[in-house]
Amino acid sequence: MNPLYKKALPLAFLVGSLLLAGCVNWDYDTEGKGVSTEVTLFGDEIAVPVGSIGPVTLGSLLDKLLASGGTLSLISDYIKVDEDGMLYMEDEGDLYSINVYEIEKSQGDVSSPFIWDAGSPYASPGGPALILSYIGLCVTNQTVNLSFSNPFYIDVPVSCQASVQCLDASWMYSYESDFATMEKLSGGGGAFGSFALPADINDAVSAIYLSDLKFDMPANPVTRLSDKNGNSVLSIQYKHRCGLGVGPTFALNNLEIELDDLGLEIGKYNLHSGTVTLEVENTLPIAFTLEKVEVLKPVVADDAPEGSLEVDENISVTEGLRIDGGTPDMPAMSTLKIDLGAAEGTIPDIKDVRLTLSVAAQEGLEPIAITASQGLYVKSSSARLSGGFTIPE
Amino acid sequence: MRKSLLFALAATVFAAVPAAAQSFTEGFFLDGYKLAYKYNPAIRNEGDILSLAQWQGLARSNFGASSFLYPTEGKIVTALHPSVGAEQFLGSLRDDNWLSNSFNFGVASYGWRRGDDYHTLELNVRGDMAASMPKELFSILKLGSVETAYDLSGLRAFGNFYAEVAYGWSHKVSDWLSFGVRPKLLIGLASADYNVNEFTLSMNEDKYTATVGADLDLTSGWRKIGVNEDGNLDFNPLALSARDRWKLPSGIGLAADMGVLITPVEGLSISLSVLDLGGLLWHYGNAGQSGGTVTFEGVTDLSIEEIQGGELAGQFTQLKDDFLGSLTLKAGEKKGAFKAIPFTSNAAVRWDLPFYRPLSIGATGTYSKMEGMEYADGRFVLAWNPCNWLGVTANVGYGSFGLGWGAALTVGCNGFHLNAGLQEDCGGRMPYGGSHLTPFNSTLTVGLTYDL
Numbered sequence: 001m002n003p004l005y006k007k008a009l010p011l012a013f014l015v016g017s018l019l020l021a022g023c024v025n026w027d028y029d030t031e032g033k034g035v036s037t038e039v040t041l042f043g044d045e046i047a048v049p050v051g052s053i054g055p056v057t058l059g060s061l062l063d064k065l066l067a068s069g070g071t072l073s074l075i076s077d078y079i080k081v082d083e084d085g086m087l088y089m090e091d092e093g094d095l096y097s098i099n100v101y102e103i104e105k106s107q108g109d110v111s112s113p114f115i116w117d118a119g120s121p122y123a124s125p126g127g128p129a130l131i132l133s134y135i136g137l138c139v140t141n142q143t144v145n146l147s148f149s150n151p152f153y154i155d156v157p158v159s160c161q162a163s164v165q166c167l168d169a170s171w172m173y174s175y176e177s178d179f180a181t182m183e184k185l186s187g188g189g190g191a192f193g194s195f196a197l198p199a200d201i202n203d204a205v206s207a208i209y210l211s212d213l214k215f216d217m218p219a220n221p222v223t224r225l226s227d228k229n230g231n232s233v234l235s236i237q238y239k240h241r242c243g244l245g246v247g248p249t250f251a252l253n254n255l256e257i258e259l260d261d262l263g264l265e266i267g268k269y270n271l272h273s274g275t276v277t278l279e280v281e282n283t284l285p286i287a288f289t290l291e292k293v294e295v296l297k298p299v300v301a302d303d304a305p306e307g308s309l310e311v312d313e314n315i316s317v318t319e320g321l322r323i324d325g326g327t328p329d330m331p332a333m334s335t336l337k338i339d340l341g342a343a344e345g346t347i348p349d350i351k352d353v354r355l356t357l358s359v360a361a362q363e364g365l366e367p368i369a370i371t372a373s374q375g376l377y378v379k380s381s382s383a384r385l386s387g388g389f390t391i392p393e
Numbered sequence: 394m395r396k397s398l399l400f401a402l403a404a405t406v407f408a409a410v411p412a413a414a415q416s417f418t419e420g421f422f423l424d425g426y427k428l429a430y431k432y433n434p435a436i437r438n439e440g441d442i443l444s445l446a447q448w449q450g451l452a453r454s455n456f457g458a459s460s461f462l463y464p465t466e467g468k469i470v471t472a473l474h475p476s477v478g479a480e481q482f483l484g485s486l487r488d489d490n491w492l493s494n495s496f497n498f499g500v501a502s503y504g505w506r507r508g509d510d511y512h513t514l515e516l517n518v519r520g521d522m523a524a525s526m527p528k529e530l531f532s533i534l535k536l537g538s539v540e541t542a543y544d545l546s547g548l549r550a551f552g553n554f555y556a557e558v559a560y561g562w563s564h565k566v567s568d569w570l571s572f573g574v575r576p577k578l579l580i581g582l583a584s585a586d587y588n589v590n591e592f593t594l595s596m597n598e599d600k601y602t603a604t605v606g607a608d609l610d611l612t613s614g615w616r617k618i619g620v621n622e623d624g625n626l627d628f629n630p631l632a633l634s635a636r637d638r639w640k641l642p643s644g645i646g647l648a649a650d651m652g653v654l655i656t657p658v659e660g661l662s663i664s665l666s667v668l669d670l671g672g673l674l675w676h677y678g679n680a681g682q683s684g685g686t687v688t689f690e691g692v693t694d695l696s697i698e699e700i701q702g703g704e705l706a707g708q709f710t711q712l713k714d715d716f717l718g719s720l721t722l723k724a725g726e727k728k729g730a731f732k733a734i735p736f737t738s739n740a741a742v743r744w745d746l747p748f749y750r751p752l753s754i755g756a757t758g759t760y761s762k763m764e765g766m767e768y769a770d771g772r773f774v775l776a777w778n779p780c781n782w783l784g785v786t787a788n789v790g791y792g793s794f795g796l797g798w799g800a801a802l803t804v805g806c807n808g809f810h811l812n813a814g815l816q817e818d819c820g821g822r823m824p825y826g827g828s829h830l831t832p833f834n835s836t837l838t839v840g841l842t843y844d845l
Contacts, residue, residue: 025821025830027464032824035462039473042537047598051691277598381691382598388537390475 036393040270043388050276050381058087058284059372078128079244081372087244089128089139095210096121097235100151100221110220118160118213125205125240138202138247140369145239146192146208150185153226156234157184157216162193167206169249174203181210185234187226192236202245202367208238243369246285250361254291257355264350269389273341277384280323281377282332285365287325288376289358293317293338296352309352314343325362328374332362417449417838418757419801419814421664421741422776423784426803426812427842428502430513430561432739433652433666434573437511437563438504440844447499447840453768454492455794457831458823460485472535479535486528489547491766493523495735499840504561513561513575518582521735521763522552538596548589548607551764553732555644555673556580571654577671579734581644584675586610586732591684601689601712605719610730611679612643618679620724626681646673648734660745672733681722687715735763743776751779757788768793768834782806794818794832801838808844813837 059081078089096118104110125144144164150156158181166175181193197205215234218224225232282288295317296309318339326332340347420426421433428444429436460482461472472482497519504513527547558580563573591606609626611618621627648671655663689712743755753776760769770792778784782805789798801814815838820831829835 023817023819023821024824024827026824028458028462028469028823028830030462030469030823030825033464033468036468036470036474038475039471040475041473041534043475043479044536046537047596049598049600049689049691051695052693053695055694056696380599384598385537388475 038390038393040388040390042385045384045386046388048383048385050383052380053378055373055375055377057373057375058370059085060375085371085373086141087370087372088141088241089244090239090241091125091128092237092239093123093125095123095146095208095236095238096213097233100225100232100234103217103234104220104222107217110217112219114217114219116215116217118210118215120209120211121213121236122207122209123238124207125238137250138245138367139204139242140202140245140367141199141243142197142201142205143194143241144179144197144205144208145194145241146181147189147237147239148182148185148192149189149231149233149235149237150187151226151231151234152218152221152224153187154218154224155184155186156218158214159183160213161209161211162195163209163211164195164197164205165207165209166197166201166203168203175201185215202247204242205240208240210236245367245369246361246365247367248361248365250286251359253358255357255359257357258296259353259355260351262350262353266347266389267349268392270346270392271342271385271389272346272387273339274347274383274385276336276338276340277382278336278338278378279380280334280336281379282323282326282334283328283374284370284376285325285327285362285368286359287362288323289360290319290321290323290336290355291358292319292354292356294354294356295350296354297348311354312348314345315347316341316343323376325365327365327368328371333379417801417812417814417836418739418741418759418772418816419774419776419786419788419799420812421662421757422743422753422755422774422778422786423801423803423812424778425782425784425805425810426801427504427810427844428499428812428840430504430511430563430573430575432668433654433664433741434513434561434575434650435563435571435652435654435666436573436664437506437565437571439506441505442503442842443845444499444502444840444842447497447502447838447842449497449499449838449840450836451495452493452835453766453833454490454829455487455766455832456485456490456492457820457833458828459820459830462823472531482535483528483532486531488528489525489765490528491523491525493521493763493766495519495521495763502842505845509565511561511563511573513559515557515559515561517557517559518554519557519734520552520554523763523766524550525766533594533596541597542593542595545592545594546590548592549587551584551586551588553584553586553673553675553734554582555646555734556582557648559650561650569656573650573652573654575650577648577650579644579646579648579671579673580642581612581646581673581675583643584610584612584673584677584732599690602686603688603716603719604684604686605716606684607682607720607722608725609679609681609683609722610675610677610728611681612675612677618724624723626679626722626724643678644673644675646731646734647671660747660750662741662743664739664741664743666740667736667738669734669736672731674729674731676727676729678727680725680728682725683720683722685719687712687719689715733764735761737761741774743774752777757790759792770797770834772797772799782810788816792834794834795820797834799836810842810844812840812842 080088082088103116107114160181161178162181163176163178165173168174179193179195294311295315297312299308299310321336323334324332417432420429427438427442428447463470463477465476470476497517500516500518502513502515504511525547527545529543530545533543557577559575559577561573561575563571565571587609589607591604593604595602619627648669650668652666738760741755741757743753745753755774757774758771770790772788772790774786774788776786784803787800796819797816799816803810803812816834816836818829818831818833820829820833822829
């Protein structure tokens with residue numbers, strides 16, 4: 001073999017190996033150093049449309065508000081929703097009731113027809129409705145319906161002057177009116193009279209009077225009973241119904257509402273700050289002020305009761321945000337911009353949030369009936385996260 | 394007998410060695426390289442030759458691993474790590490980031506000389522593969538939704554495989570001029586092309602909107618992909634139906650190489666050539682289209698209770714499903730499409746030094762293009778051919794991806810000629826796996842010929 005050939009081949013391989021080896025950069029030794037899989041996405045910012053939330057209606061809020069205790073819990077049983085979605089309260093009772101046997105006993109001689117003078121009975125409905133005024137709510141669209149029960153099988157003529165009276169929050173008479181009633185009570189029972197108060201009367205009916213109530217009784221009234229072993233009571237009943245409204249003095253301060261089990265497991269994404277923007281539509285004539293939003297965290301202490309929470313002071317949330325009040329015909333739109341940030345580190349998982357709210361009647365709005373369907377509706381919402389979010393290894 | 398055995402053994406060994414190449418430019422400077430006509434069909438050998446299992450391969454990309462991996466203290470992080478700045482990462486990428494790989498396996502070549510003409514006959518199997526990704530894809534991941542709208546069209550991956558039957562003819566016109574042509578019949582074996590021709594993405598706090606349009610062209614030489622009841626191509630599992638009626642090869646085409654060799658004075662050679670002008674008409678028996686617009690404006694009337702129940706996360710999951718649904722490929726009509734094969738143009742000058750003929754200096758220039766992916770470089774070459782069984786050459790130059798170098802060797806013994814050549818960039822490689830750290834043009838050629 002040619003000597004040059006013997007030398008050339010090994011030299012060629014050596015040069016080739018050196019060339020290839022010299023090109024290797026050991027700074028990129030992935031097997032020796034490993035590769036970190038921690039990534040931060042959307043490092044500048046990412047905007048996310050969250051969408052519409054709700055509506056949160058008064059009907060759905062009612063349970064939460066009433067469960068919070070206080071004055072509202074006293075009237076919780078009385079607030080109902082009618083077929084049109086209107087909130088109303090209803091109260092009923094007896095205006096006048098007497099047993100026929102008692103009439104005979106009191107009258108003495110009943111051998112001939114006589115006038116039974118029942119005096120001027122009255123009733124005080126709207127006890128629960130009156131409480132509304134303490135917190136600035138008012139009543140609207142009040143109606144008083146009177147009915148009777150006649151145990152006789154004959155008609156009984158009757159005369160009286162029916163009237164209603166209303167008291168304001170200072171317990172001063174603010175309204176009174178007479179209304180017509182039936183002139184005879186037919187056998188059995190039926191409607192005696194009804195009265196609808198003007199819509200602009202927002203003080204609750206405090207008394208229903210039947211002045212100078214007199215019955216033209218037949219002779220020997222007991223013998224005229226339809227069922228001597230059945231009903232023998234002559235009575236007049238009332239039913240008072242009113243809608244709920246917001247009065248100009250309505251105000252509730254520092255209502256605390258806790259939203260628990262939110263399940264926002266964002267701690268693992270190492271977020272530093274973000275902004276949530278909400279376009280809120282309010283059809284309630286009530287302005288809401290979000291005094292405080294506090295992120296709660298479990299108490300870490302040996303002697304702390306299980307499940308107890310405390311405010312995470314590291315997390316700041318915009319305070320003093322306001323939602324203006326509106327009406328179903330003219331909803332008020334408010335833009336809330338809520339900045340959420342961590343003073344140190346990153347935002348942890350958010351499971352519980354406490355909202356401190358103040359509510360008050362929207363200035364400039366007249367008292368207006370409110371329906372269960374009125375409420376708050378987040379028409380659109382979005383989140384803007386700055387600094388990206390990190391997916392750890 | 395021993396020569397034949399050696400030849401067969403060498404062919405088997407080289408058949409197992411993967412390689413990449415385009416045209417072996419160094420071959421122009423190596424006297425012992427018998428396949429220089431592949432570089433310029435005008436180049437002729439002195440005698441007849443036979444070649445088996447010539448491997449050529451090419452790997453090329455306009456981005457490197459250092460765009461995505463960053464060594465830090467004691468570890469390596471990815472480009473999306475918080476310690477890597479957006480400018481550092483995105484500044485290392487181009488608007489269109491592509492990676493290509495081509496190979497040329499010479500099954501057999503035979504060359505013979507008759508007078509002033511040299512003839513060659515070849516059978517090769519070739520393949521071209523590439524993928525491209527727009528930079529904006531990475532921009533979204535790194536920066537977020539800072540742009541009004543992103544144009545992510547240009548996502549593409551394709552591969553074409555074909556056989557080539559070539560006849561070459563070189564004719565010596567005069568003492569200083571030769572020309573050559575090599576027409577080629579191309580027989581398509583398989584082709585696949587997935588192209589996202591429309592992908593606009595708008596992300597703002599009111600709405601996300603993605604408009605997607607993609608095509609899949611797939612030949613069906615052996616089987617057709619099944620279609621499910623929704624009219625979509627059924628890939629899961631890959632349901633192959635009966636053989637397509639189109640029984641011919643998946644594609645047919647023509648191409649040609651052309652070149653001239655000028656030797657104005659003794660020792661000075663100028664080579665000009667154009668290779669692979671042509672293409673194939675492919676029959677895509679499997680074709681699919683996907684498209685649609687997906688919008689996400691957030692949830693609709695979600696209640697507080699539903700948020701607490703995790704419904705919000707569920708809505709984003711639905712968004713992901715909707716988006717993936719828009720990428721589902723609906724079966725389309727069969728179609729034909731012409732696709733050009735990558736072409737290359739070369740120019741080279743070689744001067745054998747008059748005071749020492751075995752030593753040559755020269756320069757080369759190359760331009761190649763594949764489906765919009767362009768590459769060009771120029772190199773200075775030094776070659777040494779001391780005897781008829783040894784030749785070495787080295788080069789250094791500058792191209793589309795920066796500095797590069799190359800080397801080649803041919804060694805002969807008893808009529809056998811082993812050739813090997815390498816071109817590399819100067820950006821370095823990662824250990825073990827050998828991935829290039831910077832944009833690169835890497836070629837490797839290994840072959841064996843025998844003088845008949």
